[in-house]
Amino acid sequence: MRSRRASVCYIPRVEGQGSIDVEVGGGGKVRRSEFAIFEPMRFFEAFLKGRKFHEVHELASRICGICPIAHQITALRAVENAFGIQVSEQTKELRRLLALSAWIQSHSLSVFFLTAPDYLGFDGAVSMAAEHRDLVELALRTKKLANDVGELVGGRAVHPISAVVGGFTKIPAKEELEPLLGRLQRARKEVLGTAGIIAGFNYPSLELRSELACISSKDRYAVNEGRLVTNMGLDATEADYRKFIVERQVPYSNAKQSRMAGRGTFMVGPLARVVLNHAQLTPGARKAMKDMELDLGSSDPFMNIKARVVEIVYAIEESIGIIRRLRLDVAEQPARGRTGLPCAGAALTEAPRGLLYHRYAFDKSGVITAADIVPPTAHNSAHVEDSLRAFSPKVVAGGGDLSLQCEMLVRAYDPCISCSVHAVVL
């Protein structure tokens, strides 16, 4: 058997600029397995130094146009932790609603526009629409609904403007949120209805024993706060993150790679969350999980795709619950905290693609002196390489299209490459 090489110099249908270089030798031995990120560097952590505490979330938002909401909420919580600011329950609920809208938006884009074309045999959603118009329209409706929720709560869907340190500059009125309920109900039904199609995709399989990591909280499916947990027994506070997760630089990529200190690579994202926190899912999400026969013992990266559908349903049902429950005090002003002393704070949240970490240190006038940001794709990038290493000999042995199959594997993680270039410690 001759050696095979897959070299994808610009991976399509993922956010940002990344490449794959995999080489499998004649005997099935993997000679190279690189997931490189050539996305240009933007040095966020360098220029955040010298900026003020109240603009951190606004600037950090610009790390990523797909998950700006996750970066904003994480930055806000890190700042609030640093200054000892306690936000109201209403703020927590509205932030949760905002974050869930980002999950719905991002997951529906990933599942229906970036992933589905692989399994239905198209090069993109536009050509897929010719034969699967209903599916594409359903996905567009769901995405639009999510953006409308984000716009109402955050003022704007891409780079929201009303979430600030301590709360919101404007609270939406109950009468503005309630009209969304009917659309959310419909979307819930429609997305549940796609479970059969998504489950029917001909997934390659890749059984790996992996460490899965996410945040988890006692009371509900963790989104914006919780303890860092893994399926191998880690249970830590967000402040202790750096004791357990370390990074290293690799010469072929602009993104650093994360590892569990003393162990190895790990996977973050929808599958990790569903596996670790499934007991807190809503009934519809559990039904989706059952309909798609999602195996909770699995750490197959391809199963992230099914997990995304489960989480779309969860996010819709939870949003319905929040809108119904909320008693909105529209006059509420953002909470304030103490200033005047140097301080530091960290926060962990779940971005659509998984675990997101921000930490900032401030001087006594609230100016940033240090920043540390680790996005989900930086957490996952070493795991992607492990997966490619395990997966590629199987593809070669089975006579499959190595480049395409490797691309599909990378897309299953839904990497967000613009984000990933900012994994850094100052």
Place this chain on the structure above:
Amino acid sequence: MVDEKPRLAVFKFTGCAGCQMELLRLEDELLQIAERLDVTYFMMAQSKFDLGPYDLCLIEGSVSTPRELEELKRIRAASRVLVAFGDCAVAGCVPSIRNWISQYKAESSVYENTAHLVSFRLQGIGEYVTVDGVLPGCPPHKALILEAITSALQGIRPDLKYHPVCVECKLRENVCILRSLGKPCMGPVTRAGCGAICPTYCRECEGCYGPMSDANAEHLARLFKKNGMSDDDAVRKFRKYAGMTDEFRTEAGL
């Protein structure tokens, strides 16, 4: 050929993909656009691509590597109408804040080993090639994107706004954030197009659409300081979305 569809290309350089996301927010129009245009390059959305020529080319992001510069010149030569799509492509947006830090300092504060890094100070695409149109905003509102696409399809000048955010703000009957509440609002020097969302959400404009034509940044900075803002904070205010532009660079400390 008469019935050949115009060809659209969407490129991303140094940026966050938010402008492409805003383009994808045209959920009601996307399929119609796809019927009238042939999308020939859009890596985030589809696998097939070709290298031109393009009738309309949207470039998101700024230029910060030699590879991008080379690519930009190639794309310019292949494009009939080339649009700087969003603030990064116009003048560097938020990431341009790093242009005030030396290259070595920026690199070494982020990476232990800087030997293999290839990057230079970032600039808008107009620094290097002729640009036919400019879509301001971080991100440009989807209505502006639609306007740019439809007018390019018809071969007419797009109806973009050149007046300040204040005009949109008055039309929404907001209380003046600057005069009445004394908050440091960038509205008077910032180009309209967003619909004055920040003042409508009870907060000051941060200037994310960049300068309006003929902006008087110097006067506004003086007003901020009169209202108690420190010199450093005033610099931060102008060195955010458009610090590199001619209109803001003095106040941004260049």
